[in-house]
Amino acid sequence: MKKRSIATMLLMSMAIVACGGAKVQTDNSNKTEAAGDAVKDEAASGKKAILVINGNLGDLGFFDSANRGMERLKNELGMDVKVVETGDDEAKWEPALADAADEPVDYVIAVSPSMVEPVQKLAPDYPEKKFILIDNVVDFQAANLSNVYCATFKQNEGSFLAGAAAGLSVEEGGTIGFIGGMDIPPINDFLVGYIEGAQSVNSGVKVISTYTGDYYDPAKGKEHAIVQFNQGVGVVFAAAGPAGLGSIEAATEQDKKIIGVDSDQSTAYENKGDKKTAEHIVTSMIKNVGDAIFRAIDKDLKGELKWGAAESLGIAEEGVGLAKNDIYNASFTDEQKAKIEEIQQEVVDGKIKVSSAIGMSTEELDKIRNAVKP
Structure with a gap:
């Protein structure tokens, strides 16, 4: 040794x-x-x-x-x-x-x-x-x-559900946001699934995507979220590690919706006694x-x-999924929740194949991102 x-x-x-x-x-x-x-x-x-x-x-x-x-x-x-x-x-x-x-x-x-x-x-x-x-x-x-x-x-599968939730949270053809930590394949795997999930329920949806370039600085996550909300984004999905906590702070201050990542972040904030912040996190894409x-x-x-x-x-192995807590139940109608359940089952059954940024060329990725730009 x-x-x-x-x-x-x-x-x-x-x-x-x-x-x-x-x-x-x-x-x-x-x-x-x-x-x-x-x-x-x-x-x-x-x-x-x-x-x-x-x-x-x-x-x-x-x-x-x-x-x-x-x-x-x-x-x-x-x-x-x-x-x-x-x-x-x-x-x-x-x-x-x-x-x-x-x-x-x-x-x-x-x-x-x-x-x-x-x-x-x-x-x-x-x-x-x-x-x-x-x-x-x-x-x-x-x-x-x-x-x-x-x-x-398979974060692309979990993010597909997050995208569906985001797409249902805005009007048809509305704008949603994505904040990544780095412009790299593992983070873009979240983005690709998110875009495809949103399009599955909202065909004309627009997506603004930006990257903090840092996983550890919440100030950068907050800055990116503020910019996106000012551009008319209705809900943000932040896959940026601890930097994403700043995005959550921005959503709370501006009374906007946000989707958490990796853990049930709404419940985490509520357990800390911060119910105000918890209520702005409509769901989280959980990575178990x-x-x-x-x-x-x-x-x-x-x-x-x-x-x-x-x-x-992936979803079938309970590796990824959505947080479905009291905030989630209050944020979506029964019809919307039923649609998300239907989509989830179709991913598990293989009826929906979610694209992955892992191994995807830069040209392919840019095509996906550019197709949904406002």
Whole structure:
């Protein structure tokens, strides 16, 4: 095993944040496993998992969802868990992962597209440890990565539902907005699904799309949202990580509608006592990061997980979906909700095929974006 210094890791800390859940069709963050469904406690006894977050908890989205998965491992399986926050300093990410692998731990977990290179580099040095990467895939041909499991999400499918919700939220031919963190394929996968979903219920819909260029600065998310609302956008979908919290702030201040991302952000705000903000988040496109972590380790303890491989989790696998809570129920008519349910089932049944920006050429993507510009 290759040891690495922890001297550079001065700002990392361990934190646990508990976020409550609402009634959500595909968000199983607080689900209690049926008897015999989860692995017996004995199989998990003495097992330890460390989650390395290349950011901070409290984002009310992606990282908090991952943390809830760690809480499930602790509460439902009795595992020893630890969560390490590195902040947004990229220089700390790989050393943090190495330090985690140096501990007496069974599972080392990373949950970000940006963590693919550190996992790919370090995993071969620790063949006795199991590495789990959520939301990206290593190059399994580049090295001996037989101790790595990857899970990605069909965010285009979940975003198709978000787009349908947005399209139903404005008049025929109205304008909706999209704010991405970066102009890169994983973020544009949200955009493509969002556009197609909106068009499925509102054929003349227009879509303004912009990018903050930063996942960690809420001020930039707020600025982009204000500009879009001033351009006549009726509802914004922000897929920009913590920067998207600024977009939510803008929507609340201007009394506009917004669609959250990664977690049920309306419920998260309500649990913080901020009902005013919660009421402006009409739904959220949930990416069940925590459930993906729990699912992988539970399956491994049962001997059912395939290592050296990757899976893609969509609506059918409960990897993505919409938050359907009290705010959602109040924001859409019964007819609109029935339409969203119909669309969701058609995606699951394969009757609707959602395009993906992953592997899409720049020319194809520009054609989709330009076709819906106001």
